[in-house]
């Protein structure tokens with residue numbers, strides 16, 4: 022797959038066009054950002070770990086019946102994906118209270134959320150990704166009702182699959198963010214699933230093994246991602 026010009030440079034990945042208009046190359050960089058890009062650092066090996074991690078999870082999701090953009094690994098830091106027409110929304114499911122939910126609603130971190138909470142956010146850095154609901158999505162035309170229903174259905178299907186996968190590795194899937202897009206009429210899971218975009222705690226000790234280590238300056242960020250990968254059986258070589 023011939024790599025062509027850069028389409029987009031995000032905060033953690035660069036996106037390249039290919040000679041095939043239906044495909045893109047995602048290049049996972051070592052850049053790690055938090056607080057809308059206010060805190061940025063390069064963390065050695067992170068690009069490679071996340072690339073392999075996301076490929077592993079996308080394959081598990083495909084096997085469970087969640088259609089994804091993932092085609093295959095191209096190199097240590099690059100994957101080939103289907104080029105989606107992305108919806109500008111983020112879908113979040115929370116199984117345990119943490120992060121912005123605690124700040125917004127004053128609830129204690131760590132309480133179980135039963136049933137799990139679903140939230141939409143607008144993907145807009147300049148506006149700090151504000152929380153939105155289905156009425157905003159409909160009125161402003163960010164997605165049609167059918168697409169909204171499909172994104173919710175798939176986001177919960179991901180929850181069923183991954184809570185079990187992580188539980189088997191001694192991990193709690195606290196919350197996560199997904200992005201979807203359209204490819205030839207079908208809604209597919211896009212972007213990534215890595216510890217940059219979810220919260221994972223050790224099931225016994227509740228030690229944080231995700232990007233909160235970076236946000237909260239706890240250190241050992243990539244080491245924690247590697248520990249999660251090792252427990253899942255992700256091939257990092």
Ligand code: ADP
Nearest residue numbers: 031032033034036090102103104105107211212
């Ligand atoms: P951000 O844009 O949030 O800073 P990244 O650094 O991860 O995030 O950049 C990756 C960009 O590529 C995101 O804007 C994401 O929505 C987009 N993207 C991910 N997968 C696809 C895909 N399959 N097709 C088109 N765009 C995609």
Ligand code: UDP
Nearest residue numbers: 113119120121122196197198217218219220
């Ligand atoms: N998340 C993300 N990108 C965003 C916002 C959130 O990947 O732009 C993830 C985040 O890592 C967490 C979940 O979505 O796993 C919920 O995030 P939250 O709303 O608590 O925001 P935070 O306090 O993490 O910014």
